[in-house]
Amino acid sequence: MKADVQERPEVAGAAHAGSDREIGDVVLSVENVSLAFGGVKAISDVSFDIRKGEIRAIIGPNGAGKTSMLNVINGFYHPNQGTITFKGRKRSVMRPYIAASQGISRTFQNLALFKGMSTLDNIMAGRALKMRRGLLWQALHWGPALSEEIKHREAVEKIIDFLEIQHIRKAPVGKLPYGLQKRVELGRALAMEPELLLLDEPMAGMNLEEKKDMSRYILTVNDQLGTTVALIEHDMGVVMDISDRVVVLEYGRKIADGTPDEVQRDQRVIDAYLGISH
Amino acid sequence: MVVFGQFLEVLIGGLLAGVLYSLVALGFVLIFKASGVFNFAQGAMVLLAGLALVRSLDFMVARGIPTWAAIVLALMFAAVVMAITAALIQKFVLGPLVNQDGLSLFMATIGITFVIEGAGQMIFGSDVYPLRLFPTDAWFVLGGIFDGGLLVSKIDVWGGLIAGALVAVLAIFFQRTKTGRALRAVADDHAAAESVGIPITWIWFVVWLVAGLVALTAATVWGTKLGVQFSIVFLALKALPVLIIGGFTSVPGAIVGGLIVGAGEKIAEVYLGQLIGGGIEYWFAYVLALAVLLVRPQGLFGERIIERI
Amino acid sequence: MLYREAGQFKTSYAADMAIFPIRQDRIALILLLLFAFVGIPLLANFQLWPLGSDYMLRAILIPFLILSLAAIGVNILVGYCGQISLGSGAFMAIGAYSAYKFGSGVHIPLEFLGTEISIPPLPLFASVMLGGLMSAIVGILFGIPSLRIKGLYLAVATLAAQFFFDWVFLRVKWFTNYAPSGSVAAPDLHFFGYLVHSPIERYLLCLAFVTVFALIAKNLVRGNIGRQWMAIRDMDIAAELMGIRPLYAKLTAFAVSSFIVGVAGALWAFVYLGAWEPLAFNIDRSLQLLFMVIIGGLGSILGSFLGAAFILILPIMLDQVPHALGIPVSVETVSHLVFIVTGALICYLLIVEPHGFARLWSIAKEKLRLWPFPY
Numbered sequence: 001m002k003a004d005v006q007e008r009p010e011v012a013g014a015a016h017a018g019s020d021r022e023i024g025d026v027v028l029s030v031e032n033v034s035l036a037f038g039g040v041k042a043i044s045d046v047s048f049d050i051r052k053g054e055i056r057a058i059i060g061p062n063g064a065g066k067t068s069m070l071n072v073i074n075g076f077y078h079p080n081q082g083t084i085t086f087k088g089r090k091r092s093v094m095r096p097y098i099a100a101s102q103g104i105s106r107t108f109q110n111l112a113l114f115k116g117m118s119t120l121d122n123i124m125a126g127r128a129l130k131m132r133r134g135l136l137w138q139a140l141h142w143g144p145a146l147s148e149e150i151k152h153r154e155a156v157e158k159i160i161d162f163l164e165i166q167h168i169r170k171a172p173v174g175k176l177p178y179g180l181q182k183r184v185e186l187g188r189a190l191a192m193e194p195e196l197l198l199l200d201e202p203m204a205g206m207n208l209e210e211k212k213d214m215s216r217y218i219l220t221v222n223d224q225l226g227t228t229v230a231l232i233e234h235d236m237g238v239v240m241d242i243s244d245r246v247v248v249l250e251y252g253r254k255i256a257d258g259t260p261d262e263v264q265r266d267q268r269v270i271d272a273y274l275g276i277s278h
Numbered sequence: 279m280v281v282f283g284q285f286l287e288v289l290i291g292g293l294l295a296g297v298l299y300s301l302v303a304l305g306f307v308l309i310f311k312a313s314g315v316f317n318f319a320q321g322a323m324v325l326l327a328g329l330a331l332v333r334s335l336d337f338m339v340a341r342g343i344p345t346w347a348a349i350v351l352a353l354m355f356a357a358v359v360m361a362i363t364a365a366l367i368q369k370f371v372l373g374p375l376v377n378q379d380g381l382s383l384f385m386a387t388i389g390i391t392f393v394i395e396g397a398g399q400m401i402f403g404s405d406v407y408p409l410r411l412f413p414t415d416a417w418f419v420l421g422g423i424f425d426g427g428l429l430v431s432k433i434d435v436w437g438g439l440i441a442g443a444l445v446a447v448l449a450i451f452f453q454r455t456k457t458g459r460a461l462r463a464v465a466d467d468h469a470a471a472e473s474v475g476i477p478i479t480w481i482w483f484v485v486w487l488v489a490g491l492v493a494l495t496a497a498t499v500w501g502t503k504l505g506v507q508f509s510i511v512f513l514a515l516k517a518l519p520v521l522i523i524g525g526f527t528s529v530p531g532a533i534v535g536g537l538i539v540g541a542g543e544k545i546a547e548v549y550l551g552q553l554i555g556g557g558i559e560y561w562f563a564y565v566l567a568l569a570v571l572l573v574r575p576q577g578l579f580g581e582r583i584i585e586r587i
Numbered sequence: 588m589l590y591r592e593a594g595q596f597k598t599s600y601a602a603d604m605a606i607f608p609i610r611q612d613r614i615a616l617i618l619l620l621l622f623a624f625v626g627i628p629l630l631a632n633f634q635l636w637p638l639g640s641d642y643m644l645r646a647i648l649i650p651f652l653i654l655s656l657a658a659i660g661v662n663i664l665v666g667y668c669g670q671i672s673l674g675s676g677a678f679m680a681i682g683a684y685s686a687y688k689f690g691s692g693v694h695i696p697l698e699f700l701g702t703e704i705s706i707p708p709l710p711l712f713a714s715v716m717l718g719g720l721m722s723a724i725v726g727i728l729f730g731i732p733s734l735r736i737k738g739l740y741l742a743v744a745t746l747a748a749q750f751f752f753d754w755v756f757l758r759v760k761w762f763t764n765y766a767p768s769g770s771v772a773a774p775d776l777h778f779f780g781y782l783v784h785s786p787i788e789r790y791l792l793c794l795a796f797v798t799v800f801a802l803i804a805k806n807l808v809r810g811n812i813g814r815q816w817m818a819i820r821d822m823d824i825a826a827e828l829m830g831i832r833p834l835y836a837k838l839t840a841f842a843v844s845s846f847i848v849g850v851a852g853a854l855w856a857f858v859y860l861g862a863w864e865p866l867a868f869n870i871d872r873s874l875q876l877l878f879m880v881i882i883g884g885l886g887s888i889l890g891s892f893l894g895a896a897f898i899l900i901l902p903i904m905l906d907q908v909p910h911a912l913g914i915p916v917s918v919e920t921v922s923h924l925v926f927i928v929t930g931a932l933i934c935y936l937l938i939v940e941p942h943g944f945a946r947l948w949s950i951a952k953e954k955l956r957l958w959p960f961p962y
Binding site: 316370371374375378380381382384385386388389390391392393394395396397399400404512515518519521522526555556557558560561564565567568571572575 | 669671731732735736738739740742743744746747749750751753754757758759870874877878881919920923924925926927929930931932933934937938941
């Protein structure tokens with residue numbers, strides 16, 4: 001988690017607390033990535049990077065290839081060209097669970113919770129990678145397996161407290177209201193203790209109150225745990241408020257990249273969002 | 279030449295038998311394309327259609343109705359039985375299960391299978407009933423080239439002709455009629471089809487009815503060949519590996535898959551069976567399907583599935 | 588009023604994670620186990636109702652226990668991991684025939700090496716467990732396609748297992764020790780030096796196996812691996828993105844499930860049937876097990892027992908009830924009625940209550956907890 005960060009003295013010394021957090025080195029870089037399904041190009045030759053500790057927004061009109069980009073980053077889609085470098089390790093093809101084991105976790109645009117399981121089990125499932133006891137111990141549910149289960153339960157309860165979802169701990173998630181499901185999904189992603197958290201439209205379909213809550217959770221996670229966040233969001237107000245840098249995609253190409261202010265003033269971005277007559 | 283002649287005979291026999299698998303597989307493909315339901319009950323529907331046909335035929339013949347009239351009436355009666363079955367399935371099972379996942383629907387069709395098997399046999403009886411719609415003797419062809427000629431069973435040829443005609447009719451139905459186009463729309467997206475005013479319940483009834491009529495067609499051929507009996511259900515189950523090989527959504531796939539399975543299992547039985555003991559036909563199709571699944575999960579003609587999240 | 592959890596505060600996560608967090612449930616379970624292990628043998632010993640004759644033990648309780656065990660195995664694969672199986676019968680058969688071979692001595696001649704593998708006849712416990720192990724190994728082999736194919740496609744792969752092993756045990760005479768009829772008989776049941784013979788002894792043997800395996804299954808499904816299975820079942824892509832390896836999760840489900848089904852198969856052959864043919868494990872058996880799981884409740888250990896009980900009792904009821912009412916019903920009609928009722932019930936439950944009897948039971952309990960208030 002720290003190795004490449006600590007080379008820079010100003011980052012090593014910085015406390016990941018309060019608002020004076022520091023942005024570190026590049027943790028993930030996407031280089032010349034292209035992705036096509038049959039003849040349809042979803043992403044063409046896109047490059048950008050994500051720095052340690054920042055909140056990076058990916059925006060763009062519908063169909064711009066944002067979700068495909070996240071899918072490429074966590075190994076669900078394999079790019080036709082280009083490379084992804086995460087924590088100094090370059091890769092082009094990998095299985096999603098390996099990306100997960102390297103510290104990338106994810107929420108989804110259309111909820112992808114485990115519908116038949118309780119809130120608690122959903123979040124506990126996020127810790128599957130961290131649980132090591134073999135089948136035989138688990139079959140006994142005793143000794144090391146039990147203490148491991150309790151240890152992770154404690155960690156999960158902290159997340160439940162943080163997200164204020166104690167009251168639905170044992171409820172099956174399939175029947176929860178949408179806003180709460182989004183929260184549970186965030187909880188599941190946090191349970192992996194990720195270094196890079198990918199959020200695919202975390203606030204879609206939420207009312208103002210829920211958006212505020214969700215923004216607060218994201219900022220707190222970023223502030224206090226130092227988690228790097230990459231998010232796709234359509235609410236420009238939220239994006240401009242909470243993100244450090246923004247990359248803009250349109251028709252699978254990158255059209256702008258910079259701070260929220262820079263991006264807002266970019267003529268191509270304005271055109272993409274407002275439309276121009278060609 | 280004798281060896282080659284024997285091989286050719288086995289191959290032809292297998293291909294023609296494969297046409298029968300194709301016939302049942304067609305019923306599966308129709309339902310799968312139109313409703314996304316993987317219909318385990320197709321075999322039971324063949325049994326039901328066969329029972330309705332043969333029992334009403336026997337009933338009328340015994341009462342002195344001329345055979346040709348009896349056959350026509352019996353076919354109509356069996357078609358009505360299949361229509362009623364389709365309506366009941368649509369109303370009581372598939373209607374309420376709209377938008378459930380494929381696995382639940384599949385398990386529901388296993389339930390339907392049992393109801394049809396139980397009810398069909400309770401109403402129409404559970405013996406072996408011989409059916410004589412087509413000639414069952416054989417031709418000897420190419421006697422000039424091969425010693426003694428090649429044995430080609432007439433019923434198999436009939437089966438081939440009927441399957442060919444059926445495919446042509448279905449192709450026209452799907453491509454040229456309004457209902458057929460609506461069917462394809464429903465297959466793509468239920469909700470979207472419903473929102474542009476396609477009556478989805480009616481469409482599903484039509485699909486099950488067509489599948490029922492395909493089952494009836496298969497029953498005429500199989501019933502003649504083997505007699506109408508319970509074990510038809512298991513023969514019909516072989517349409518599943520046929521589908522895997524051909525691809526679930528492809529009508530040509532069902533045909534080619536059937537031919538491959540039919541020819542493959544006969545050849546395996548004759549040439550491999552001597553080595554490892556007979557009865558390979560019993561499992562050959564399934565193991566072949568398993569092999570195809572490992573190499574090409576979407577089947578020979580299926581569309582590649584892109585997963586999204 | 589008796590069924591209240593008020594005042595039972597959990598002070599540790601361990602207490603909250605217990606199988607039965609509510610005290611009344613624990614008491615009920617202990618009473619049930621006491622009755623099963625002590626009460627029933629006593630009743631049988633004194634020939635009291637309903638155990639006046641062996642019928643209850645031989646025709647109902649023993650098959651109920653073994654089929655419950657098999658249903659637990661199937662439920663792990665189908666109900667918890669979401670991998671449909673139409674080949675459970677084959678895995679029962681593998682368990683049964685492997686146990687038979689290990690119980691009667693394994694000889695594999697390796698003439699080309701001038702030697703042979705020879706294992707002397709093993710005692711009952713060892714051969715039953717080895718039966719389970721062989722079944723688990725084959726289960727893993729047939730589970731491998733599940734990594735590439737899903738749902739309905741997998742159903743066909745499991746059908747391949749069913750038909751292939753039907754054929755193997757029918758045609759490969761080595762498995763039946765070259766018995767001319769193809770039918771084989773179980774050896775005497777020596778369980779740790781004790782000869783298990785009478786129906787009540789057989790019953791207790793099955794009960795012991797079922798109790799232990801039900802506990803193991805429950806432990807697995809509420810632990811880490813159980814969550815992985817359910818995650819794969821509910822949303823396999825998301826599960827993989829959360830770091831759950833599909834390979835490990837699916838193959839463990841196949842292995843554990845096939846192991847339990849294999850053990851149940853060995854018990855079915857040795858303890859219930861005594862002598863059997865491959866027909867005992869054909870596709871009807873597979874569908875029967877699948878029905879038990881659907882009717883009892885997908886993803887519920889309790890449901891496995893309820894489903895097994897229902898499927899077993901239904902034909903008896905359909906046979907007895909019309910008789911008692913004085914309506915003559917032929918054997919054939921009863922078997923057709925069983926088909927119709929089972930099939931209709933499957934459809935009904937899938938529509939109305941996909942979690943089967945087990946969910947109805949928990950709804951009833953919930954109502955009881957709140958009684959007399961509606962909420």
